[in-house]
Amino acid sequence: MLATIKILWNSLKMALQELKVNKLRTFLSLLGITIGIFCIIAVFTVTDSMESNIRSDVQELGSDVIYVQKWPWGGGGEYPWWKYMNRPQPEFKDLRVVQDKVKSASASAFAFSAYSKRVEYRDDYMEGVEMIAVTQEFERIQQPQIIAGRYFTGNEGSSNVVILGANIWEGLFTSAETADGKVVQVAGRPCKIIGLLKKKGESLLGGINYDNAVIVPYGFGRTIVDERRFGDPYIMVKAASGVDLRQLKDELKGVLRAAHRLRPTEEDDFSLNEITTLSSNLAGLFAALNIGGGIIAIFALIVGGFGIANIMFVTVKERTNIIGLKKAIGARRSVIMMEFLLEAILLCLIGGGLGLLFVYTGTLLAGGSQSFAISLSAKNVILGLSISGIVGILAGFIPAFTASKLDPVVAIRSN
Template identity: 75%
Template sequence: MTGCQKLLAAFIFIEYIWNMLATIKILWNSLKMALLELKVNKLRTFLSLLGITIGIFCIVAVFTVTDSMENNIRNDVQALGSDVIYVQKWPWEGGPNAPWWKYRNRPEPQHKELKTLQDKVQSASAMAFAFSAYGKKVEHDDDYMDGVEVMAVSHDFDKIQQLQIVSGRYFSGSEESADVVIMGANIWEGLFFSADVALGKEVRVAGRNCRVIGLLKKKGESLLGGINYDNSVIVPYGYGRTIMDERRFGDPFIMVKAAPKIPMEQLKDDLRGALRAMHRLRPRDDDDFSLNEITALSSSLDGLFAALSIGGGVIGCFALIVGGFGIANIMFVTVKERTNIIGLKKAIGARRSVILMEFLLESILLCLIGGTLGMLIVYLLILAFGGGQSFTISLSAGNVIFGVGTSVVVGVLAGFIPAFFASKLDPVVAIRSN
């Protein structure tokens, strides 16, 4: 490259930088003018922003709730066991056309079947038998908690369910029939107020004395239902059958956890084959048991969440359309009010692209302010009502980015036509206009 070429390239670069700085200065002044217009015309600004605020609020609020519900359900599935199959008499899925008369005649799972399944099903890593009774009383001295669920479980129950013990321990292998108990958070808090005080104390469960050996952490209710550990006490199976009738009210079930890297379908096939053989069913006989999965129950809710998201999105889109027309209207008014200024800018050399960008930025700024207000309302509502333990709601970064992006898109769509109209004004005609 010769010296003249280098000098020419440097001149072009300096001119480019100078033009870019001039453009930035013009846009900055335009933004300051836009903010001044917003401040001067408060009522007009408020009415224009209202539609955008409501639209962004609706969309972000619905997505926040549905995302939070999905996250809570995923956590519940993980806690209850996404790789666990429940062998029960009744299926979890059904409807008005389900053959309930057939389910009623099925036999209840029995504890003696547990040992046979453990021997025959090699695709399982752990199995446990459990049954429960509701409405029991737990007493300590003159204090008592009524309406308690008492669960009787076999030894490997803790290998399948995530029991968060804050103090004490789980049952040992030699305590299958021991008079010991693990208490849920609401029970030990109601009777003793403190974990240190509760551990090791004697309580009466359904009229029988037990020693407290473990205390569970407060968990909250699951969206999928299942066991409410906070209002339950857990006793060993051998002891539980002496204080409760598992055949009449216990609704017994067998929990089977899949071995590592074993597909759930393989585990179900192995269980089905073993159970049919144990029950001596012929090849054409229907199963007289149900193999229930938490994941199947949670998957059935996906359609509901999708419908909620679509419904909220449609409502929010209508609000955004109304808000977009409001923004477009205010931009047409703004262009009309600044026709003289636009003519002067074009007369002194402002390009059409600069005029176009000036009004687009003002429209985007309006929508960003409205969108920020909408997301702020969502955040404040979460702070006020989203602190529940059983269902936590949080405004994710993804939803914030979505709200900001939607605001920018609406700003561009609403402001493009007024901005394009402003950029095409003839400078002479614009300067002469009133």
């Protein structure tokens, strides 16, 4: 056993020496493996990061929340916009009906957004700001992350108070401490700052871009914008604990149809949307990206595998007399075979390691410019090294088997 370990150790040292001596040959042989591992792990890393970001967004936006709106989300195929155009917008009175009659809901809120507003403080201003007007229970559903100040109280439904998004208060003030309590102009109306939001970044699922938005009470917001014409209003309904989303949806549908006095034969004049619909569509996209990246990687790995097999055949040819000497002094066929298999695996692991290094470097470079974190997970590192090892075994098996079958006398006499 000890003699076998020594032979294998010496073989590994010899393999490393060969890599140093034949740098160009080694580089060309490793290129395919490096590109293949880079392609497949880069795709997996990006899609895993996106999926992680989506799960986080679904959690924040509410996987147990139904959005009552005029327009449905997605749907696939042909989108019959002409059918939805004549639907009425959700109204504030619909919120009262939901709060009174939907027993499977724990919270509900009415909200609308108005875009391209101007927020001013003294001589400074921010253009293109989204103003979000919400009712009191919005906080229980969306849970905006306030780092300074507070949310609206129950008595501030029509007060001139505002919560600023991160990009707004950072642009108008030097710090959160400076901004809290100041008075700014929102669309020309004076508002006292009572809260500041934490920086969040953009969401892959869309929705509210809190960083470039201000939140005001609904009663105040409607004095600035007529939500029925310009606000695109919607109602958010959060399911009670232990209530299935389908149950909430069915109850909402019945209550709203009765409130809108729709006959049994008439279609709904509203849409009940949920975040899981968007996340499911994106999950299908990520699966397609994984398949596409996998196909590219397979071709690169096949080319890399042939390159490794080629260099191993050349190595066997160069060491034929050494193989003969080892077999003459008692080295078994399994030891000779293992020697060349280990060398092939080592080559592939080096190539795979370089591919992983390039992916990791890419995550560091992209980290500062993306709205979501991209990181190389331990799972993908193990996957990359495992694939490299498997390619090494497949590429090195035939050359190793050929070396193990050499006749020692013929091998010693070879030049």
